[in-house]
Amino acid sequence: CCSNPNGKLPLVLASIAAMAWSLGAYGSSGCDFITFHSVLPELPLGLYSYALYECTQLDANNTCVSIEISEQCFAYPPHYEASPQLQASRGFAALGKVFGVLALTMLWVSTCFVIQRRSWIVACIMLLLTSLFQGLVLVFVRDSDCRNSVDVDDDFFITSCSMNTGAMITIVSTCLWFVVAVGAIRLARMAKPG
Numbered sequence: 053c054c055s056n057p058n059g060k061l062p063l064v065l066a067s068i069a070a071m072a073w074s075l076g077a078y079g080s081s082g083c084d085f086i087t088f089h090s091v092l093p094e095l096p097l098g099l100y101s102y103a104l105y106e107c108t109q110l111d112a113n114n115t116c117v118s119i120e121i122s123e124q125c126f127a128y129p130p131h132y133e134a135s136p137q138l139q140a141s142r143g144f145a146a147l148g149k150v151f152g153v154l155a156l157t158m159l160w161v162s163t164c165f166v167i168q169r170r171s172w173i174v175a176c177i178m179l180l181l182t183s184l185f186q187g188l189v190l191v192f193v194r195d196s197d198c199r200n201s202v203d204v205d206d207d208f209f210i211t212s213c214s215m216n217t218g219a220m221i222t223i224v225s226t227c228l229w230f231v232v233a234v235g236a237i238r239l240a241r242m243a244k245p246g
Contacts, residue, residue, distance in 0.1 A: 054164035065235045066159035072228035073152045076186050079221030080145040083125035086193055086219060090211040098218060099142050099192060101125040141192035148185035155179045172240035179233035187226040190219060
């Protein structure tokens with residue numbers, strides 16, 4: 053059992069960081085990161101998957117008269133060309149996870165061993181970068197596919213996107229990472245130089 057040589061704050065920060073990492077991973081993994089608005093009903097989209105429309109009612113001519121969004125997520129097909137914003141969001145999500153794991157490991161280690169100021173400064177930098185990368189995942193909300201016009205029977209409709217559950221969870225994760233970084237800065241100031 054570890055004796056918390058740096059006090060109880062690293063344990064609290066490590067717990068918050070674990071929650072932030074979990075929320076970030078959950079927010080970016082589902083198919084409900086943004087909602088795509090167009091002529092059809094709103095369609096949830098994620099960084100790695102999306103939902104499909106399902107026909108729920110056919111008329112006498114076998115034409116679909118009622119559609120709903122499926123409850124399953126489907127991976128983007130291999131031939132799908134991801135927009136630059138989607139590619140950037142995927143990259144930032146991966147960087148956030150990697151830097152988050154490194155910072156989280158350092159926080160858990162600090163509950164058992166004395167960490168010197170230089171190490172806390174490295175942890176602070178990693179935590180601030182994790183917060184930044186986690187926040188930059190939201191670039192997907194500004195996707196170019198969200199600002200197109202669609203021609204349906206010579207009528208033009210403007211498409212748009214709005215944040216959905218995954219984006220909101222990502223915002224919470226970003227804020228938690230920042231709170232942990234601020235706490236780590238406090239620990240770096242209190243630590244002995246070495």
